[in-house]
Amino acid sequence: MPDWHVSVMKMSEPRRQHPLVILVNALKGLRHMLLPAAAVFVVRGLDQGFVWSWWILLAVAGLFALSVIVALWRWFFFWYYYQDNALHTKSGCFIKKHRHIKRERVQTVNLRAGLIYRAFSLATLNIETAGGYQEPEIKVEALTLPTARALQAELKGSKKENSGEEEDVEEKETGLYHADLKTLFVAGMTSGGVGVVMSIALAVFSQFFFLIPDDWIEDVVTAGIGAALLVLALVLFSFFLASWIVSIVRYIIRYAFFTVDFDGEELQITHGLIIRRQLSLKLYRVQAVSIIEGIIRQPFGFATVELEVAGGSAYDEGTRVTLFPLLRRNQVDDMLAQTLPSFVYRGSLNEIPPRALRRYLFRGLAPLLVVPIGAYFHPLAWLGLVLAPPLFALAWLRYKDAGYALDNDRLITRSRVLSRTTGRVARPQIQAFAVNRNILQRLRRLATIQQTVVSAPSKMVYQVKDLEAGDAVGLFSWFSRSE
Template sequence: MMSEYKRLHPISAVASFIKQLKELIIPFVAIGVLGRGEKSSFWEYMPLIAIAVTLVFVLAAGIIKWLRFTYRLEDGELKMEYGLFVKKKRYIPFDRIQSLNFSEGILHRPFGLVKVKVETAGSTDTQQAEAELTAIPKEEAKELEDIIYREKNKGKSVQNTSQEESPAEDIKEVKQEAKVLYKMSVKDILIMASTSGGIGVIISGVLIFLSQFGEFIPYEAIFNELEEFVRSGILFVSVMVFAGLLVAWILSIGWTLIVYADFTVRLKDENIIITRGLLEKKQITIPLNRIQGIRIVENIIRQPLGFATIQIESAGGSVLDKDSKDIKLIPLISKREVKEILTKVFPDYHIAEDFHVLPKRSLIRYLIRSVFWVIPITIAASIAFWPYGLLGGLLFIPLGFWGYMHFKDAGWNIENNQLSLRYRRLVKQTLFLKKNRIQALDRKESWWQDRKELGSLHTTIKSGALGYSSEIKDLDTDDLHEIYKWFSQGNEKKKAPSPTITFKEQEILGEGL
């Protein structure tokens, strides 16, 4: 029974020991270096003794923490008691629990255990989950989830069930199976690995690693054996670079396959459930009522190939938990399927395809912003390395094209109570926002923009622990007025947020209020 006091699995003491040990590696290495050399007296063994004593203390602390940690479900609350020296109690009501996230690490899987993270309505303001059960049996985790889920939905079940229906029918409704919305194939994961920016990190690491071989590899001996090969140095360097890129590519694909294996998205009543992972299996639950916005992301490789990533901005989560602040609903999907899948998950959202674009007079400002910083560099290079420094001017071509892409991709759309924005940072992004989810909508007009009847739009929504902001520059002032008027209408009870603005901007804003 979950109402009885329960302890975590003993492996949690080992996990705690390993976690503390990782934090002590650098001090231990430093002590080990200081303690090198022959030992001629007892005091010279003190560094090693200090390490041994510390290890024993950390292990003992982990065991005591495990013994003192208990949890149970009672009176509609998750109750925990814990503490190494001072015993603490934490009671979390079921109605505050937003979701339970499961993960199975290498230490968990052999014993049939999972780690449970409890996310609550107040988790946003903390740097970690509201509570964490580091190692409990899968059966208990499932029972814990079912009990909390049943209690949270009891009122809804009563409202949706007539008086003639039996309680058993209520329970059956609450425990209905989750509906599979999307499942990534191995082919999808391979395409995602090949078109992701993660390969760049691995390539950089491989190149740095290879650069360290100069001190250890006897290049002269190798070159003496391969004189002809050395003479064609360009070929040698090319082969080495190609081999490094190939290894990085293979590592990137392998790691992506491990992380995203069996990636599945399910919908159960009012929750999205995402499961993935080969070595470490994870299950992330996102309540629909916490979702603040939907974002479609297209990087420079996937965009021409017709692929995109769907991300959701969710209120809550912790600063240190990457899974809770950067939620990929679907890591890779064909753009042709985006509207269909989002309509299934979010039927109340309008997936806009037609956008109001920027006025043509905005283009020059986008081009100037893209190439402005190259001008002083080109001038300095031309003076120092005349006439070859003039070649720096060739940078104007790709940077100008990049500025044009920023201009071309920017746009907006309003459909009933939803604002859709399209813009480019490093990648192209399309953001769908409900009016009641927008925390702040700011309109700014500088002196230079005012001369061209242009302005910038800045929106903020609650996402993760820090929020998510977007900005579109150089919109037509008439479009800005229309967007601001749309946001202001229906928000009389909630004063529309406004930035610190100049007197000129105050006059312009006053027309829309």
């Protein structure tokens, strides 16, 4: 690492990417061609019986050869070099493309490495620029790790300082947060991703339902209702358990080796088992901090911290970045104090008035209104009433959790849909502030507040319902720059 300067110097000669890129891109190309073909094959096969033929193998081989040729072609005509403080790439044979990104224009430099690249210590460099439209992103694949690191260090070097000083930046970097396997496991268990997995699995299963032999179903049905219910319960339970395990594995693969480094002005977030993602983030892009306490995590005192981040330039889309996937709730402020001290808030929140409770309960229990309608068609619909206690509890929690606080120029809001979300936003980052009232709220002198910040996709709205109207007006005039 220390002699990175030398290696950047050497890069003024045009070079090709590592030849391994041919294999990787050929496989990618093959996958793109093969997936639709395989889907057609399977669907047809299920319908009309599978017909095996050597032709299939030959076709796959042909497609692969084609992908290899395309990938080889691309590799052969792709050159990159670093000259005059800019990274240049040249590509194409008939239509030649020459792109370059000046160092000053670079907004973010990310390194990514898939399984194959990692095995050979290679990485892909992604460079995004400020200024959205005019300049494209540049991607250079399969660089050797030292080269990639050197380029990254060179390109993201602070614009004011000149070369030579970046080394101290490297040394200042401290491991701020590291998620160990136990943390990941707990986070995976409580992530709520099981719902997503179950819905995907259901969609897939419903396509293959006919594969279950008819006599199995007959056996179950003829064995009587008790046995049928038992089988149903067992199937549902194992389905849930399997989905849960899959969701945990998915989570761990995605967030494995989650590490946050901080060098004083830039956050480095790295994670991923198969695809290693690395993200560097300048602090001034952070628009707001969201502290999310999932409904399963909250009882155990855990929270997730996410950052709402604006794009590189004013016209870029925002993103949402997980800063700490799992943290004890009482450690959140200590961790934030080390990175984003302006977002620390240890005080309490103002509650909403008790007369708002009625509205919260009504909103929470309103879904039950469909029960009598359903019961009109079938008496079994009365079973829907078992949802009343949990809905009531949720409505009560939403009421208890709603709150806000003003802390100098920051507005902190907390509310719950399922998870309890606390948003901390500084006034300059609020894109718009709104006070909303419907007729009933007017009568009861209550109001809903909304603060909007840039995030992904496009925005994040922090909303607290049914504040004391006077408090809402107070916040409105706090936000107003006139009056």
